[in-house]
Amino acid sequence: MHLLQRLSVGLLAAGWVAASMAAEHVVLHTHVVMDTQGFQEEAFRLLVPEGWRFDGGMEWDMNRFPAEAFTHYTVTSPDGATAFEQFPHTSLFWAQDHMLQQSYAQSGFLIAPPVGAEEALRTLYLPNYRPQAQSAELLEVQSLPELAQQVVQWQYALMNVFTRISPPAFHYEIRVDAARARYRYLVGERQTMEEVTVIIVYFIAQMPTMYGTMPAITWSVAPRSFRAPAQDMDRRLETFRIIAASVQDNPAWHEHNMTLAAVITREQLRQQQAIFKRLDDIRRSQTEMSDRLFDSWQRRSEAQDRVFERYSQSIRGVQSYEDPVSSRQVELPHGYGHAWSNGSDYVLSDDGGFNPNTVGGGTWTEIHPAR
Secondary structure (H helix, E strand, O other), rough: HHHHHEEEEOOOOOOOOOOOOOEEEEEEEEEEEOOOOOEEEEEEEEEEEEEEEEEEEEEEEOOOOOEEEEEEEEEEEOOOOOEEEEOOOOOEEEOOOHHHHHHHOOOOOOOOOOOHHHHHHOOOOOHOOOOHHHOEEEEEEEEOHHHHHHHHHHHHHHHHHHHHHOOOOOOEEEEEEEEEEEEEEOOEEEEEEEEEEEEEEEEEEEEEOOOEEEEEEEEEEEEEEEEEEEEHHHHHHHHHHHHHHOOEEEEHHHHHHHHHHHHHHHHHHHHHHHHHHHHHHHHHHHHOHHHHHHHOOOOOOOHHHHHHHHOOOOOOOOOEEEOOOEEEEEEEOOOOOOOEOOOEEEEEEEOOOHHHHHHHHOOOOOEEEOO
């Protein structure tokens, strides 16, 4: 099954409740993020709870060589106190050779020796991403080796796309470290709880220099967090899990991005708009990704989903539903007896007499678990 035909969703803690109904039910809206500056195609999609606000998306830095895409978005509760946030990745570089350092600094990289994911969470996250936090406490930190291993496989799959077009003239290795942490801190007078997962990818190239061959490490940090008032964190965990589990990257976009970088590197072309046109032609003629890249992406996503199992024992499991409206298979949580779809959004309820067509309007079709 095509990966973009799989949506992973779960139970929300708050939903749309009809005045005449006591039963709680849930509405989820599909939000598609387009790459409007680059390949003019879907970059990723996710489910946003009804009433919550999505801000952000994807932007390209055309001043970099090759051009680089950055993703940054937040999904915020109606009262603004609770938010899920994906930060843009930060690109860093380290080598003992000062000329290499200077070259990478001119290309927009921060120059710093690499650190592990747990150390980054202990010492770097709050000062760099939450400078307004006061009286901060690190409540727990935990390594995530399974997630790191799956990201390694995904990164090697992407590099295979790159090396088919532009074979490197040096030996390289990819390493990944991942960890999660929980913090408690004050913002003004509000006590806030925040959960952060950070994935660090290290690309280690054995580069020839005037001093001989030495490792040059390009490393990238991409935190993802969710935060809420401390007293609300436990009841919001499932909502955060739903948002995170529903994020579906478009693997084809990643292939086009790596192909762009490889073509620019190979041909040393700075007319990047012309290359975008060439990549757009490739996208239009290409009908599917390689099975290997899809499988690697799926394993990474499954590992990311399992991160949330460590957060709360109260999180319900999910089961697959056949959605004839969208011709997709969708995963919805256990614990609700009825589910409806309008092709992109879903309503869940325990009340056998509830019907979203009569209560909220619109056209809804009841869907059933897959056999």
